[in-house]
Amino acid sequence: MSNALRDLAPRGRLSFNAPLGPRAWFRTGGNAEALFVPKDVRDLAETLAALPPHTPVTVLGACSNVIIRDGGLDGLVVRLAGGFAEITIEPDGLIAGAAALDMIVAEQAAGAGLAGLEFLAGIPGSIGGAVVMNAGAYGSDMNAVLDWAEILLPDGTITTLDNAALAFTYRHAVLPQGAIVLRARLRAQPGNKAQIRAHIAGIKEAREASQPIKSRTGGSTFRNPDGHKAWQLIDEAGCRGLIQGGAQVSEKHCNFLLNLGEATSADLEMLGDLVRQRVLDHSGITLHWEIKRLGRKAGEVLRSNAEEKDAPSVDELRREETP
Structure with missing residues (x-):
């Protein structure tokens, strides 16, 4: 635990090693090194200003369209409320x-x-x-x-x-x-x-x-490529109902991943990558993640707290608010 995080004294709520999995729609993922719920805008601004340079900061919203990796999120995780x-x-x-x-x-x-x-x-x-x-x-x-x-x-x-x-x-x-x-x-x-x-x-x-909204799921997994529907490409590649560990491609809507009950975030991400590979092999089209994947995999040293995209971009360096 960073001493700098321990030394923070915000007016809002600050907790350490806070579980994030229960907050995510997938119900998977590791802990936040520090979870901060600011009291107001001034509290948020002052707390961020007190952080040492290069401290990872992630802003979480409803956690509906995100995979929080099993190793959790280093640095400060901000949840806006109130x-x-x-x-x-x-x-x-x-x-x-x-x-x-x-x-x-x-x-x-x-x-x-x-x-x-x-x-x-x-x-x-x-x-x-x-x-x-x-x-x-x-x-x-x-x-x-x-x-x-x-x-x-x-x-x-x-x-x-x-x-x-x-x-x-x-x-x-x-x-x-x-x-x-x-x-x-x-x-x-x-x-x-x-x-x-x-x-x-x-x-x-x-x-x-049309969507498995009563299941442990996120939003649409992949962006629609120009001129194509992601769900249709996934279906045509034979991925409807595909299972990886405790995760499954929804049979109701192929562009949704499901936690069948015991999935890890690694299961979900591996399944997504398997789907991407099968679609590429079948159609020659590369699917790009719409769901944000945050943090580090279990046992992995965190390189960046930003979303890991298919190609580097300035978004990887931005404190980015997730849905």
Whole structure:
């Protein structure tokens, strides 16, 4: 345990060797060296400023679209809660804190008679992660509705980036290195409450019918390659129902991995890599992970606390908020 972490004195909650597996939707993964739940933005900024240079920092959201590796996460793991989940309704939209769950945002918008945010009801995550990965489903995404995002920089500065500055692309936004999303302003339009709620109900029904949402799973495992559907490539490669240890490719939706009950994070990651190889062998197309894989494998010395992607990028060096 780093003495520097032990010496931190935040106003929020700080715990050490904290289990993360129970927080993850897959219910797998190791412990956080230090888990920090800040009281407010000032507490977060001051605590980050007190860290020695190069201390790994990971911001976790709902943990719905993440594999936390079995060796856990070194450094400081930040979980935003409390005031970071506040939602403020405005006449033509709303402002949602980074910890606000996408589903809750959709429902509060519906309750206020605001249309255009129903798609969030189909995304199992929080607003901070939705901004970072330009989350989308059911015909819309964050790029289509976001006016601005307020972010905290490593030096404690709070700044606002508009939609254009975030340079959204498919499942990606451009943020300054080390930035943490604090809240976001989403556009909406006045609409009929009954119709909006009916739209949300339809999304929920479609999601339940097509995805294994009652299982220990994450979100979509792989990004859709240009011109292709990941699930279809996986199915055509004969991977539907494929098992590795305690993990399985969902028979209901091939782009979802399942923890059958005793899976490790290593099982899930090995299964994902096996699927990628079979798809490449069958179609010549490389699938890229959409699920974030964080931390170190059991027995492995941590090289970086950032997500290990298929190719190096600046995202590997960024404090990145996960869904």
